[in-house]
Amino acid sequence: MPDPFRVAFVTGATPDKWARAWRERRREPLELLPVLETEQEHGVRDGAVDMALVRLPVDRDGLHCIPLYAEVPVVVASAEHFVAAADEVALADLAEEQLVRPHSSGWRPDVEQLDWPPMSEKDAIETVAAGTGVVIVPMSVARLHQRKDVVQRPVSDLDPTQIALVWLLDRDGEDTQAFVGVVRGRSANSSR
Incomplete structure (x- = not known):
């Protein structure tokens, strides 16, 4: 063989x-x-x-x-988060949010507030599901780790x-x- x-x-x-x-x-x-x-x-x-x-x-x-x-960048947040009411968000809308960082992603949006230690994409989405922070990932990653207690919305001013x-x-x-x-x-x- x-x-x-x-x-x-x-x-x-x-x-x-x-x-x-x-x-x-x-x-x-x-x-x-x-x-x-x-x-x-x-x-x-x-x-x-x-x-x-x-x-x-x-x-x-x-x-x-x-x-x-190309993959669309999305913000993932708790289903109760304000982004759930929007069709899409801009980075400025997330300026005051805690950004959870998946360690496996070399891609970083240009957001200055990086409050969380690096973690897996799955752990990052579990963290935001608990209502703590938001995570920005490609849509394919958000879909892979989709949960009923989170929402994902396109980030309009990030490049794919x-x-x-x-x-x-x-x-x-x-x-x-x-x-x-x-x-x-x-x-x-x-x-x-």
Whole structure:
């Protein structure tokens, strides 16, 4: 049996549709490995994984990078919080709030009040569910940890985050290009 093709992915990235297409087309097993955003490049650079679905920005030196899709930043707060009454909020609306910081996120909104020690995204959302503080995360992360006692609202004046596929410049073999083809929606019979 061939060695598995290994693809890391950050929290909130959704590799399932590509994994299904890979498994329909290829003999090599596909191994999907979750990684923290703060460690998203390491596996690619040290050869532990073949490719990674990362949240930009990353250091692109020595990497191929294909931006895939944008993610809307949202504020997550307790269902009783004032943001529950809004369709969207601006950063100025959150100026007096305690900002809970997930440790796995390298992405930081430009908010000066950082009152909480770093914690996991799940723990951050549990903390805000208790009515203490707010957390700003990509919508995909908020959906992953959705609870009935929290709300999420888009933050209108924050730029979207971007999910991208990265791999080493010198790791550009047939299997790598096959995965790129899957991600780009090429059919099994199309060529590069």
